[in-house]
Amino acid sequence: AQSVTQLDSQVPVFEEAPVELRCNYSSSVSVYLFWYVQYPNQGLQLLLKYLSGSTLVESINGFEAEFNKSQTSFHLRKPSVHISDTAEYFCAVSASQGGSEKLVFGKGTKLTVNP
Amino acid sequence: SQTIHQWPATLVQPVGSPLSLECTVEGTSNPNLYWYRQAAGRGLQLLFYSVGIGQISSEVPQNLSASRPQDRQFILSSKKLLLSDSGFYLCAWSGYTEAFFGQGTRLTVV
Numbered sequence: 586a587q588s589v590t591q592l593d594s595q596v597p598v599f600e601e602a603p604v605e606l607r608c609n610y611s612s613s614v615s616v617y618l619f620w621y622v623q624y625p626n627q628g629l630q631l632l633l634k635y636l637s638g639s640t641l642v643e644s645i646n647g648f649e650a651e652f653n654k655s656q657t658s659f660h661l662r663k664p665s666v667h668i669s670d671t672a673e674y675f676c677a678v679s680a681s682q683g684g685s686e687k688l689v690f691g692k693g694t695k696l697t698v699n700p
Numbered sequence: 701s702q703t704i705h706q707w708p709a710t711l712v713q714p715v716g717s718p719l720s721l722e723c724t725v726e727g728t729s730n731p732n733l734y735w736y737r738q739a740a741g742r743g744l745q746l747l748f749y750s751v752g753i754g755q756i757s758s759e760v761p762q763n764l765s766a767s768r769p770q771d772r773q774f775i776l777s778s779k780k781l782l783l784s785d786s787g788f789y790l791c792a793w794s795g796y797t798e799a800f801f802g803q804g805t806r807l808t809v810v
Contacts, residue, residue: 591743617797628706628790628801629744636797675744677799688734688792688799692743 587612587678591691599699600668606661606694608650608676618659619677619688620650629675635659646670671698702727706791706802713809719764719778721805723791726772731793733774735766738788738804750774781809 592607610616617636621629633644640652650661659676676691703726713719725731735747748766749757756766763782767775774791786809791802 619798621799621801626788626804626806628803629792629799630801631798634798679794687732687746687749688794689746690736690744 587616587680587689589676589678589689589691591676591694593694594692595695595697597697597699598666601665603664604662604666604670604696606674606676606696608659608661608691610657610659610676610678612657612678612680614680616678616680618650618652619679620644620648620659620661621675621677621690623673623675623693625672632661632674666696666698668698668700670696672696702793702800704791704793704800704802706805708805709803710806711808713781713807715783715809716780719776719781719785719807721776721789721791721807723774723776723802724772725774725793728772728793730771732795733768734792734794734799735764735774735776736790736792738790739786744790748774748776783809785809 588611590609598604619634620632622632623629633642635642635652643649648663650659673693673695675693677688679688706723733750736744738744746759750768753768764778789805792799
């Protein structure tokens with residue numbers, strides 16, 4: 586079975602500062618990896634995903650994440666955050682083959698961007 | 701395109717009352733369907749998972765049940781709500797490469 590650990594429950598940063606939200610996973614099979622974003626009182630929206638190929642994936646709003654197989658990590662980064670990036674971010678994993686395709690989520694990281 | 705409808709958006713129910721939350725999916729067939737609950741500080745807890753009509757897997761023991769009477773309909777129920785059932789409930793469907801979520805139901809049990 587897969588599992589996900591998000592190491593930080595809350596991350597406060599100032600506007601225009603860089604940010605990294607950490608995510609580590611465990612799995613005995615190959616995985617797909619995802620980051621979802623949740624704004625207050627809304628459902629989750631896919632931010633970016635790693636399925637195969639290039640280990641660096643990017644979203645349209647400046648976030649990027651890098652799949653590191655040796656460290657079993659998929660950290661999310663943004664070089665300069667905006668107030669509008671304030672939200673909760675969830676890392677998720679599913680088995681790409683040989684395991685359950687259920688999405689397993691981490692506990693989430695609340696990113697607060699302060700002016 | 702695929703869409704997922706979940707209702708109601710908010711619900712306030714007394715302890716001991718029944719519950720029925722409904723979720724329907726459009727634009728796909730035979731989806732994998734999920735019910736998640738989100739409580740403060742506990743992230744997303746997978747409650748039920750369904751790979752087809754009448755096929756329900758329960759992830760955690762609890763006061764809730766789920767049913768899938770049609771391919772694209774997933775219902776979360778309870779016969780008697782507890783205070784601890786309060787939370788934000790999310791329906792989702794997925795394939796291997798992505799999951800799509802409904803807008804959620806904020807349930808408050810009083």
